[in-house]
Amino acid sequence: xxxxxxxxxxxxxxxxxxxxxxxxxxxxxxxxxxxxxxxxxxxxxxxxxxxxxxxxxxxxxxxxxxxxxxxxxxxxxxxxxxxxxxxxxxxxxxxxxxxxxxxxxxxxxxxxxxxxxxxxxxxxxxxxxxxxxxxxxxxxxxxxxxxxxx
Numbered sequence: 466x467x468x469x470x471x472x473x474x475x476x477x478x479x480x481x482x483x484x485x486x487x488x489x490x491x492x493x494x495x496x497x498x499x500x501x502x503x504x505x506x507x508x509x510x511x512x513x514x515x516x517x518x519x520x521x522x523x524x525x526x527x528x529x530x531x532x533x534x535x536x537x538x539x540x541x542x543x544x545x546x547x548x549x550x551x552x553x554x555x556x557x558x559x560x561x562x563x564x565x566x567x568x569x570x571x572x573x574x575x576x577x578x579x580x581x582x583x584x585x586x587x588x589x590x591x592x593x594x595x596x597x598x599x600x601x602x603x604x605x606x607x608x609x610x611x612x613x614x615x
Contacts, residue, residue, distance in 0.1 A: 470495035471503065471535040475542055476554060483531030494528060496535030496577070503536040505577040513571060520569035520602075525595055528577060529605030530561050533591040536579035537609045546586050551614035556589060561607040569595060569602040587611050 472484050472495060479485040484494040496505040507528055515521040534556075541547065541555040548555045569575055576596040583590040588610055595603040 468497055470497060471539050472496060475538045479554075481531065481534075483527040484534055492524075492527065492531070494531050494535075494577075496532055496579070498539060499578075501580070503532065503539060503579040505532055505535070506574050507577060508574045509569075509571050511571070515571075518571055520571050520575070522563075522565060525565065525569060525603045526561065526563045526605070528575075528595060529563055529593045529603065530558055530607060532577040532579050533561070533593045533605060533607035533609070534558070536581055536591045536593070537589045537607070540581045540584050540589055540591075544584065544586070546611070549611070549613060552612040554612055556609040557612045559588075559608045559610040561605050563603060563605045565603050567600065567602050570597055573597060575602070 472486050478487050480488045482491040485491050496503050509520050513521050513524045537556050546555050579591050579593040582592050591607045593605045594601050
């Protein structure tokens with residue numbers, strides 16, 4: 466891909482376990498602006514085993530949260546809603562509702578998609594999916610709130 470990942474463009478020094486480019490031991494998720502959504506591909510590691518040969522649910526939740534972060538930060542950037550003084554990011558996860566629909570493979574790349582469904586400066590809502598073989602394996606509806614340092 467010739468475009469720069471959202472993570473590398475908007476928060477290159479972030480050390481988040483899931484999407485932080487500066488965390489060498491993290492998942493290092495890379496998300497890109499696609500046609501009507503934000504997309505990513507992630508190859509699970511053997512260490513992400515849920516104990517019975519599938520992708521661990523906690524890793525899935527992290528991927529959905531961090532991929533929604535890319536969608537939210539990209540939308541905030543487009544809208545001109547950058548970080549407020551004293552904040553490292555413009556928005557923080559306020560909550561995420563993850564639904565596991567079917568097992569996800571441990572030995573094949575999975576696809577992630579994220580779409581912004583509501584966007585106001587105080588709150589952005591993003592719906593994300595983890596897919597494999599054309600089937601949705603898990604979904605996440607994430608609510609992100611404007612980070613207002615106190």
